[in-house]
Amino acid sequence: xxxxxxxxxxxxxxxxxxxxxxxxxxxxxxxxxxxxxxxxxxxxxxxxxxxxxxxxxxxxxxxxxxxxxxxxxxxxxxxxxxxxxxxxxxxxxxxxxxxxxxxxxxxxxxxxxxx
Amino acid sequence: xxxxxxxxxxxxxxxxxxxxxxxxxxxxxxxxxxxxxxxxxxxxxxxxxxxxxxxxxxxxxxxxxxxxxxxxxxxxxxxxxxxxxxxxxxxxxxxxxxxxxxxxxxxxxxxxxxxx
Numbered sequence: 001x002x003x004x005x006x007x008x009x010x011x012x013x014x015x016x017x018x019x020x021x022x023x024x025x026x027x028x029x030x031x032x033x034x035x036x037x038x039x040x041x042x043x044x045x046x047x048x049x050x051x052x053x054x055x056x057x058x059x060x061x062x063x064x065x066x067x068x069x070x071x072x073x074x075x076x077x078x079x080x081x082x083x084x085x086x087x088x089x090x091x092x093x094x095x096x097x098x099x100x101x102x103x104x105x106x107x108x109x110x111x112x113x114x115x
Numbered sequence: 116x117x118x119x120x121x122x123x124x125x126x127x128x129x130x131x132x133x134x135x136x137x138x139x140x141x142x143x144x145x146x147x148x149x150x151x152x153x154x155x156x157x158x159x160x161x162x163x164x165x166x167x168x169x170x171x172x173x174x175x176x177x178x179x180x181x182x183x184x185x186x187x188x189x190x191x192x193x194x195x196x197x198x199x200x201x202x203x204x205x206x207x208x209x210x211x212x213x214x215x216x217x218x219x220x221x222x223x224x225x226x227x228x229x230x231x
Contacts, residue, residue, distance in 0.1 A: 033218065043206065043221035056218050090160060092219075101148050101167075101212045104219060106160035 001027055004093050004107035012113045018079040021110045023091030025072050031055075031096025032074040033104060034066060037088040046089075049074050050096045078112075086114045117142045117209050121222035128197045129230050135182075136192045136225045138207030144168075148210040149183070149190045150219070155203040163205070166190065197229045 005024045013019050025032050033056075034046040045058040049068035066076040072093075078085055088111050092104035118141045128134035140149070151163040166174045166183050173181050178195045194201055207222040 042223045045218040108159045
């Protein structure tokens with residue numbers, strides 16, 4: 001079974017631009033979570049989507065948004081990019097069953113550099 | 116809010132030896148899950164081991180085992196017979212069940228180097 005895939009793997013943008021990152025979960029997984037990884041702050045939870053609905057949200061400004069499609073693929077968008085948004089953005093998928101705590105499996109990440 | 120602390124930013128071990136990575140966490144919850152993830156230099160985060168707090172038995176996965184001390188809120192990872200491929204960042208993570216909507220809270224990580 002194919003793992004979590006993320007595109008693109010690398011991205012360079014300038015301040016003020018916006019960016020869209022994509023994540024395709026493992027087949028059969030309905031939950032997709034996004035994390036930001038930086039040397040200073042470590043790994044921080046952005047948000048989680050299940051059945052096209054945001055179920056959980058981390059403490060990030062409104063410039064960070066996401067969505068999920070009917071095939072469980074997810075995108076995250078960052079508008080008005082700032083230098084501090086440079087990070088590795090990781091996507092993780094899980095079965096997302098309501099009465100179960102399912103393990104999250106991670107993709108390879110998208111390395112975003114903001115100049 | 117839950118917090119996870121990994122007190123060893125870097126560690127090194129000789130190939131074939133055993134190493135233990137420390138993790139402590141803070142929570143008022145009684146039911147939760149703990150994980151160790153490995154992130155090799157290639158950046159793909161890989162699940163190493165998972166522990167349910169309600170289980171007293173420590174989880175094991177081949178050369179990897181944990182020492183889960185619930186009262187002390189401690190969750191250490193032991194790697195036996197270390198291999199060069201074990202070189203990676205290791206992250207301890209906490210998850211509180213929220214009816215399907217869980218999020219992982221990570222520690223800052225421990226960089227492990229296995230030397231030949």
